[in-house]
Amino acid sequence: MPQDISHSKPNAPGRRPRPSNPFTVFDRTEIEQSIPSRFEKMAALYPSRLAVKSRRHELTYDALNRLSNRIARALLDRRGAGFEQVALLFDNGAPVIAAVLGTLKAGKAYVPLDRSHPAARTAFVLDDSGASVILTDAANRDLARSLPGAREVVSVDEISADASAANPPPAASPDAIACIYYTSGSTGRPKGVFDAHRNVLHNVMRYTNSLHICPEDRMTLIQPPAFSGAVSSMFGALANGAASLPFDVEQDDITSLASWLRDESATIYHSVPALFRQVASSGIDLPALRIIRLEGDQASLRDVESYRERFSAGCLLVNGLGATECGIVRQFFIDKETAIPGSSVPVGYETQDMAVALVDEAGNAVAPGEVGEIAVKSRYLAIGYWKRSDLTEASFPPDVEGGRRVYRTGDLGRDLGGGCLEYLGRRDFQMKVRGRRIDAAEIEAALLAIAGVAEAVVMTRADRGGEERLVAYLVAGKDVSLTATALRRALAAKLPEYMIPSAFVTLDAMPLNANRKIDRRALPAPGRSRPALEAPLVAPRTPFEQALAALWAEVLDIDEVGIHDAFLDLGGHSLSAFRILSLVNERFRAQVPIASFFQRPTVAGLAETVLGILAEAASPDGIAGVLAELDERPGGENRPTAQIGP
16 A cells, blocks of 8 residues: 655654555565566556666566566576576666576576676686576677587577467576576686575565655666666566566766666666766756665765755655675665764664664674674575575574574674764675775685786775776785786686786785784875886877876876776776766867777777767867867867877
8 A cells, every 4th residue: 555654843852754656565474475577567567568678678667577488488498497596697677687587487496697797707607506407698698608518509580479478387486596697706716696586575565664665666777687786676576566667888978877877767776886977077967856765885974965966856866885795784875964973974874674773793793883894694695596595594694582594794884873883894705895895815716826826815996086996915926017908808718807817916025914814904095106007108180189198087086097007907987987087078079988998998999989980070170169168268278289190
């Protein structure tokens, strides 16, 4: 039944603003079924309502249900009705959503793969998960067939449109395994977190009832399929009759994210704080947004100020804490009048059925106000780590008093009073970078496997803009010269892009503390010098290249950039590329697609791309006019002149 939750009085003690829109409460009885059963109820209630819309596809609930039914029946025809793991290899969009539902309707568990990961890592996930079939589409079929191992490859595009689209018989219980998501592991290899239908639906219940998710909502799906954060966004929409709006950051062009949110009238936005900052700085009004949901990394007071300055009074900012192993456990709702206690943004208060305790190393509760490890107590935690009973037993000890299980998160926190939790970072050597949880040991193992690397330590450091980045500290073998180019090339064969350090610092020896252990606090911050690259430094040839090189140096926080230096070798990543292209558009009135940038990721390549875009819109005289106009603005003495050729 629709329910309204009104806001408490401004500045009242313990004030907790909440959404005020009517919605249907997600009842606890609804978690006692499979995920497809809940979705089929929505498809029956809202057959003509929009279910999924991306730049390439648009499906109603009826169309999505029929497509997923054909996928389920194709799997059942080829593989039989028994339980098994099905690997999914897709870009972010409607096809992967249909594939997830089809896999679950067939009574099987899905294992999402990331097409951008190195083949060796993908091969490990396939072998470790035991997936015997890969479900994909035409765009990724060749990649699926090239992966090592004899596995059947089924393309959803080859399933006959004449196949039965009727709902198959229910094939999964609430206790059945629904999915396996792989995260970075401390042993130098990824580990799989597997979970049941009931627990996934319980997480959906928590989000539905706290955010007031309703059929009128249009919810973003920005996380890639292999990122566990996609689960709550995808099922949060489809289990409530709302629309899911997939946006592929790699292919849909991150520079157009804010305008896409406006054009699609998105109402609930979900991403890591770093990506939200790019949206907030775009200057584009988003009047339809009612919820901005930030998770996966620490939100800052700057994020709160951006929210207050840029978004409407009817929009709430929600800072949350969760993990693949437990889903959302804490939320802090912020409106225009919310006072932030202290210098960080709290993660707030408990969510339904997810108790949190702060404990010491022995598992005992710490005194009020003291820092402790965040331990989550619930009956709705993930089942455990796939084929790793040792890790499962260590991380999910039983709660002998309440019959619940406990998840030791490895995160540190402090109670600010009244049950409001402050997040204080990791206890161990795990890190979070742009929303991804990373174990330093996995990167360090990959570095130590490179010839010439004698010692390696990886940690995070904030760049000049306050964003966390990975920094590798290395000791080279005798008479060995290590370059960032060679190190990146070697790591790229084993690790995904987000796990490759932005900076490599070579030391004569690691600093040691009194116990003769590496003193991480004594490791120096990376300097602003250009990294050691294989290619020699080539200075800009024109004022325009000089202006672009200065822009790169500004964003990447280095003192010198050559025109042929590769962007990634300089420590760049997708978000810093977005910043560069935003500045290029602002200063030179040229909208460069992110794909075009990464096709020629050097200053020289970007210069030619920008001039080509300007040439399409104006004559050469017009190009000169654009550049000359920039000279006349404040600071124009540092901008390029009308000279554009070598």
